[in-house]
Amino acid sequence: MQKVEVQLGERSYSISIDDNFAGLASVLANRSQVVIISNSTVAPLYLDAVTNLFSSTSxxxxxxxxxxxxxxxxxxEQVLGFLLQQRISRDALLVALGGGVIGDLTGFVAACYQRGVDFLQxxxxxxxxxDSSVGGKTAVNHPLGKNMIGAFKQPTQxxxxxxxxxxxxxxxxxxGMAEVIKYALISDAAFFRWLARYRDAIVAQEPKVLAQLxxxxxxxxxxxxxxxETEQGDRALLNLGHTFGHAIEAWLGYGNWLHGEAVAVGMVMAAQLAQSRGWLEVEQVEEICDLLQSFNLPITPPNSMRIADFLPYMKTDKKVKNxxxxxxxxxxxxxxxVIDDISEAELTKVFA
Incomplete structure (x- = not known):
């Protein structure tokens, strides 16, 4: 088992990584009440196995x-209603079993129910x-913007x-690979080279390579x-590709493109904007596109979407300041x- 610690004082917690549920069971703390929140795709596959992790618990x-x-x-509101109907107490544990949607939603519920209960990812x-299970960002979407309604709520594990x-x-x-590539572009050029070198092994999901990644x-x-913790400085860099990507998701209607697909295009657009300012070479942008495409990710926006369609969403983005x-x-x-001197005219010129 690998362990990674998130150091946040009294809110610190561990990320435990293993290739089975049995090993992970050894690090669980006992709770009197557990509520597992999942979806109709994941539950038939893993709900029983996760329920068995809490065999001595309700x-x-x-x-x-x-x-x-x-x-x-x-x-x-539906989840909150269920918790109230079941008389779930404040010392219960909510378990998010699923992808980013379930994790974000469960975390937001945990932040609000009885002014805060613990949750496990x-x-x-x-x-x-x-990415999304670590760091305590929780939220739901609104037609006018993605993740605009939420709270910071760290998981217990x-x-x-x-x-x-x-x-x-x-x-x-x-x-998911779009978010992986994002980490490399943000602060780890050697990791970018590693991803390019091992792309075939990653696609084949070789266990050792996947665990390392x-x-x-x-x-x-x-x-x-x-x-x-609350994105006052360096954490904002994790939003590479997300300003453009969130606009794509909202404009198309949530669920038409996957989040990672939109982020992939957003990273290419960010790289093209950087190239226009002389920070990246054409060959570097092409390298980024090549790595994204090797994982079957898109590199261009939806055909009918123009920069004018991006602007309303980008102007209400959480990163807007002053x-x-x-x-x-x-x-x-x-x-x-983080750059704040880009005008509409510059965006229009680059992405005309």
Missing amino acids: VTHFLLPDGEEYKTLSSF IPTTLLSQV VLINTSVLSTLPPREFSA IGHCCSMKADIVSRD GKMRFVLPTAFGQTS
């Missing part, structure tokens, strides 16, 4: 339909294992079973979150900066 579960389109205030997609990725559809696995990403995320749009741009391989 366990109930609540299932939602699968999909980004259900990451809403309506779903949030058991992420089942590559994207949630390397993150349990990652790498073997569950064997049941993940190829498209979902590829979407997930552990490395979790370590990078844990380090950043430990320094900047009325200025802010973008995370790669200034070199493994280096990024």
